[in-house]
Amino acid sequence: MSVLVYTENWDGKFKKVSFELISYASKVAEMLNTDVAALSIGNVANDELQKLGGYGASKILSVENDNAKVFDAQNYTGIIAQVAEKIGAKVIIIANNNTGKAVAPRLSVKLKAALGASVSKLPLSVSPFTIYKRSFSGSAFSDVELKTDIKIITLAQNSFELIETANNATIEKVDINVDAPKTEVIDVQKQTGKLLLTDAEIVVSGGRGMKSPDNWGPLVELAEVLGGATACSRPVSDEGWRSHEEHTGQTGKIIAPNLYIAVGISGATQHIAGVSGSKYIVAINNDKSAPIFEVAQYGIVGDAQKILPQLVEAAKQVKGK
Amino acid sequence: MKILVCISNVPDTTTKVKFTDGDTKLDTAGIQWVINPWDELSLTRALEIKDDASSGVKSVTVAHVGPVTAEPTIRKALAIGADSAIRVNAEPSDAYFVAAQLAEVVKQEQFDIIMCGIESSDYNGSMVGSMLAEMLNIPSISAVSNLKVENEKPIVTREIDGGKEVVSTSTPFVAIVQKGIAKEPRIAAMRGIMMARSKPIKLYEPVAVDALTSYKKFELPEARPACKFVDAENAKDLIALLQSETKLI
Structure with a gap:
């Protein structure tokens, strides 16, 4: 039993959103009396992984696999599901960004775990497990009960403060079998060095x-x-x-x-x-x-x-x- | 090749929402129902693809999970140009329930490309398309801003942080579409409205599925404090005000 966070990286680096997720997960873990494990997929150096410990992750699981180089929602779902099962995760927390929106609903089906999407606050209660989310495109909010044993939350960006803690996280390389991706990238058009609108404060x-x-x-x-x-x-x-x-x-x-x-x-x-x-x-x-x-x-x-x-x-x- | 466009029936986007039954239910009185904006764009793009004979796409079907009261929205989709429609006769309880109903429809009817809007403007879950793909064990591509089909081969553009990726995938697959997929929603012409009357709406009875979530209570956002005005002649005072009060500058 623990809280698992999927922390995406961008060319081997984490962003503020990654640390927001871990900070949020630490508070959820406190409510459940458990600890936080972070999952990283892709090549990330150990000193970068260690940064996740500074916001409350006690274990960092790193999956490096050539088949995960292309983002394929089905594959990433499989990786997160295997890791969640391995550590017996009861709550899985993912960012409510493009990646999170692509993966979290698939994971919900795979693990038969209720999904609370675009959550902007800590759970209102953990028994029953009730989350608070944006509805009607921001014209309302709602309290939603997640009724399954395993729960998934996608956290709205910039909705939770960073909380730094003592860093004593352990890093573990996890070997997982990943299928060849069914998505093939033909072309990438990317602006580099420009502050992204979704990241800007x-x-x-x-x-x-x-x-x-x-x-x-x-x-x-x-x-x-x-x-x-x-x-x-x-x-x-x-x-x-x-x-x-x-x-x-x-x-x-x-x-x-x-x-x-x-x-x-x-x-x-x-x-x-x-x-x-x-x-x-x-x-x-x-x-x-x-x-x-x-x-x-x-x-x-x-x-x-x-x-x-x-x-x-x-x-x-x-x-x- | 066959395209399925999944459509959701949502309150018009300018609706001031209200709730009843102790804030546990949406007050539907006076609400104008429309096709979810992203689904409407999906439908438009699906029809554009079908119009191009080299795509190999022969038909566009829309599917909706909802009670008979949603039929005007389905007829509108038919009037815009969908060839046929499917309605699963059930009150949608959550995204998982809806996806399970649509999965059954896809299993029975066999579509090659399934298009879903990235979210519905009511419950903002962003879930149904990806859930459907996982239930069918097929690929899904999210944040799709362009879809082309050339000789039955789909080429998909998806948004990534700071850019775009052009990708291909095997069929069948689910495209979860967002802004950019079509410029303007296609509007029903009189001829389309007339023809829609005779197009079939096939009825499915729901499969038994338990919802994973339940909406307990709704609330309206807290009112923001009244706006503090700065005189246009002294606009620079705004910067000082933001600096002292918000500490962000």
């Missing part, structure tokens, strides 16, 4: 109120000065002013940064659905009655083209740039 986002694709300079600069990423609303990406990668909202990316600055975005329900998990929302809009002000904690009513340069200036001063 500060996001500056523009809507139709930016008026033209040529007006984006100060918005991009503000994001740069603040160390954040840029995003946009759906009409902007539909018009081709900005790339689809930046579209934030119900049908685009769902993000939960600490600070979301919405410029010239009126705040349609579908847009709010993608950003309502943000800790702070700032709205800049020339229409005082725009619905974005209902969800924003800070606002400026006025012309974005006049306001943005002032913000850039002030941010530069604060940041000493």
Whole structure:
């Protein structure tokens, strides 16, 4: 009996989300009076694996296998299931990102384990095991009972604080038989070195109120000065002013940064659905009655083209740039 | 080659949701029901693929698990252009239950490509497509933003962190689709609406499956505190305010 966390790596490195998962799992393990094991799939150096111990994992299981080099949801499900069975895991915790969404439901079927997806808090109780999750695209939350012996949770990104602890984790290499993947990668197009929108803690986002694709300079600069990423609303990406990668909202990316600055975005329900998990929302809009002000904690009513340069200036001063 | 598009019937995305029975049930009064947005895009893409004769795709079927009250949504899918529809006559209790019903449909009817939206806009589980694939022991590809079929061979683009991967896989498989799969949902034309009336909706009775989860209670999000306004002339004060109050800058 223990809590198993699948910690994904990106080119051999973990990210903040990995440590969030372990921190969360440690608290769940405390509720259940057990310990945390972390599972890593792929080639990760020992000193990187050891970092997971710093957030409360007592055992780190590392699976390295050539057949796991390509991400194949069926294969990864098989690996996690075998490890879960081996250590008798009762709760399995995975990130609610692309990988987690691809693997967790398959694992639920394979282990006949109830799945609570997009969970944003610690379980409300462990007997019965009840989780708290986002529903109706952020317009509501729900308490859901997971009724099976084994439970799976996918944790919403940026919903849990990091908790550092003493690190005395042991690392174990686990040999597992992995089938040849049924997914074959033909081509990869990847941007490197750019802060990912889903990882960013500060996001500056523009809507139709930016008026033209040529007006984006100060918005991009503000994001740069603040160390954040840029995003946009759906009409902007539909018009081709900005790339689809930046579209934030119900049908685009769902993000939960600490600070979301919405410029010239009126705040349609579908847009709010993608950003309502943000800790702070700032709205800049020339229409005082725009619905974005209902969800924003800070606002400026006025012309974005006049306001943005002032913000850039002030941010530069604060940041000493 | 046959494509199945799984569709969910959800409240219109602008609905202000309310709950009844001590916040244990969705209050359906006054709700407009629509095809889940991602499923509608899946259907659009499936029809585009079928329209291209070189794909080898001969038919597009939609399947839905739900009571008879969902039939207007199914008819809408037929009006948009699906060739036929299947309804499993059951009140969906959770994603596992729904996936098990769809698995039975796929076993009986044999599809080559099964398309599911990445999530439904109501319960936001992101589960049914992947569960279905595991039940059928077939591959699934998630976060699919493009699907092409050339001479019955599917080529799939999936989103990864910071980019895209183009992959191929064996059939049958489940494509779990997201934004990008089609530009705009296809709209039903008058002719489609007329034709939809005579298209078949095949009825399946549900297989017995126990749900793994149960929704106990719903609540609305806490109201955010009122917005603090900064004067546009002194916009720079916003940065100072964010610095002192949020400590994020």
